[in-house]
Amino acid sequence: MGLMSKIYLDTAAATPVDPRVLAAMKPFWSGQFGNPSSIHSWGVEAAAAVATARRQAADFLAAHPDEIIFTSGATEANNLVLAGVMKSAATDSELIVSAIEHPSVLEPARALIGSKLIILPVNSVGLVDGKNLAAALTSATRLVSVILANHEIGVVQRWAEIAKVIRRWRRDQHSPWPLLHTDASQAARTIELRVEKLGVDLLTLGGGKIYGPKGIGLLYCRRGVQLAPAAAGGGQEAGRRAGTENVPAIVGLGRALELAASAAAGETKKLTKLRDYFIAGLLRLVPDTHLNGSPAERLPHNVNVSFVGTEAEQVVIELDARGIAASAGSACTDPRQDGSYVIMALGRSVEVARAAVRFSLDRGTTRADLDCVLKVLPSIIKKIRDHNFDYARSAFTKI
Numbered sequence: 058m059g060l061m062s063k064i065y066l067d068t069a070a071a072t073p074v075d076p077r078v079l080a081a082m083k084p085f086w087s088g089q090f091g092n093p094s095s096i097h098s099w100g101v102e103a104a105a106a107v108a109t110a111r112r113q114a115a116d117f118l119a120a121h122p123d124e125i126i127f128t129s130g131a132t133e134a135n136n137l138v139l140a141g142v143m144k145s146a147a148t149d150s151e152l153i154v155s156a157i158e159h160p161s162v163l164e165p166a167r168a169l170i171g172s173k174l175i176i177l178p179v180n181s182v183g184l185v186d187g188k189n190l191a192a193a194l195t196s197a198t199r200l201v202s203v204i205l206a207n208h209e210i211g212v213v214q215r216w217a218e219i220a221k222v223i224r225r226w227r228r229d230q231h232s233p234w235p236l237l238h239t240d241a242s243q244a245a246r247t248i249e250l251r252v253e254k255l256g257v258d259l260l261t262l263g264g265g266k267i268y269g270p271k272g273i274g275l276l277y278c279r280r281g282v283q284l285a286p287a288a289a290g291g292g293q294e295a296g297r298r299a300g301t302e303n304v305p306a307i308v309g310l311g312r313a314l315e316l317a318a319s320a321a322a323g324e325t326k327k328l329t330k331l332r333d334y335f336i337a338g339l340l341r342l343v344p345d346t347h348l349n350g351s352p353a354e355r356l357p358h359n360v361n362v363s364f365v366g367t368e369a370e371q372v373v374i375e376l377d378a379r380g381i382a383a384s385a386g387s388a389c390t391d392p393r394q395d396g397s398y399v400i401m402a403l404g405r406s407v408e409v410a411r412a413a414v415r416f417s418l419d420r421g422t423t424r425a426d427l428d429c430v431l432k433v434l435p436s437i438i439k440k441i442r443d444h445n446f447d448y449a450r451s452a453f454t455k456i
Contacts, residue, residue: 063380064426068266068358069208069243069417070384074309075268081312082270085305093302094293103304110311117314118260118277119251126276126294127307131242131263132161133287134276135202137298138238138259139165141284142200143172150199153177155185156402157212158204159240166202173197181404182351183212191222198235205255206244209386209399209415210350211359213248220256236282242266242274245317247325247357258282262314264306268420269313273306320420328357328418331427335360335416338431343438349400349413358418363400363409366442372414375437381430384415 085106091099093107108122115122128134139162143152148171154162155177166174175193179185185203194201201223206213216239223237238259241250245267252260258279265271278284284297291299332355339346345365364372369385376383386397396410416430 065382065419066416067382067384068419071265072268074270078269078309078312082305082309085308106308107302110307113311113315114275117318120277124277126278126297128274128276129272130274131261134261134274135161135240136165137276137287140287143169145285146199149197151197153193153201155203157207157399159208162202179402183210183403185214187218187222194226201235202238205239205241206356208243210361211356212350213354216255247321252277264310264313267313267317270306270309273310324420325357331418332357332360335427342431342435360416363412364438365412366445367412369412369414371441379433
């Protein structure tokens with residue numbers, strides 16, 4: 058196709074920082090550099106900025122400011138949930154997570170000592186069945202963690218059903234357990250996240266997915282939930298997360314959430330149309346292409362497909378050579394894994410999992426951008442398949 062303007066379709070991995078967010082952060086790098094714990098005017102100024110961001114985050118979630126804990130990102134927040142809830146529970150306690158959780162939930166869950174881990178399966182399009190969840194609950198269950206919108210396939214869970222199961226169990230057992238947690242990092246751009254409506258006790262978000270800075274996130278922790286601190290050495294974040302606050306990043310996160318709240322409806326409408334247009338084009342123009350995840354119950358900006366007969370990394374490299382950014386699964390997935398565990402959890406083969414490519418649209422993505430991708434992809438896939446002996450041989454035998 059020749060040289061072209063770059064097309065970025067990997068916002069599920071990272072979004073650019075919105076200029077308005079950058080402008081809000083700028084004063085706190087040097088001019089207003091005080092430590093929020095200091096009692097002089099520089100510190101008071103910084104503390105006020107953190108308080109404003111905490112209020113912005115609380116407003117975004119329809120929560121109380123004292124329920125917001127700032128962290129270094131969603132990964133730390135997820136680890137804080139598991140460590141804070143489960144490590145203080147009884148040794149015979151149980152933890153339930155879905156099979157398609159982010160690695161920052163699955164890996165610490167597997168590492169917990171003294172607790173039983175139950176991994177909840179999903180159906181062929183990535184949805185948790187409420188009946189399966191209800192059947193997995195016992196009096197020893199202390200925490201249920203289900204990702205709100207998956208980081209690879211973009212599937213949005215039927216959250217009302219999940220929350221209803223937990224509420225009914227608590228009522229019938231006359232118990233405050235289990236707590237319900239969700240990683241909502243991928244959902245914040247386009248889905249309304251009101252914690253009372255969701256029925257969650259704990260919720261995590263990251264700044265790098267919503268046009269905010271990387272290296273900053275938050276944990277919503279409902280009032281009354283006991284959470285052991287992850288680090289000692291200071292009284293910051295109500296004693297739950299020691300260490301001097303990253304004021305510029307916190308300010309950026311607060312502003313990004315404020316902007317996301319106002320832009321969500323328009324972005325959802327626009328990206329849903331583009332997503333469906335792109336999926337239809339891929340399935341029409343590239344033979345042996347499979348959509349991974351629910352066609353409808355998915356994020357507006359997510360397209361995940363497997364080009365059978367290819368390796369995802371090959372496709373991503375070929376696209377990058379033409380100025381197009383996509384992803385071979387999640388940026389946080391261990392590269393040593395033999396194919397996406399998320400795709401295999403849908404019942405797909407290793408070959409299909411290895412061939413899964415994620416495209417995630419940007420608020421600036423246009424139909425012309427997608428047409429450029431659709432123009433080059435068929436030849437890229439054909440080139441890779443022609444060099445894949447097993448695929449070429451199987452295609453020949455079908456003739």
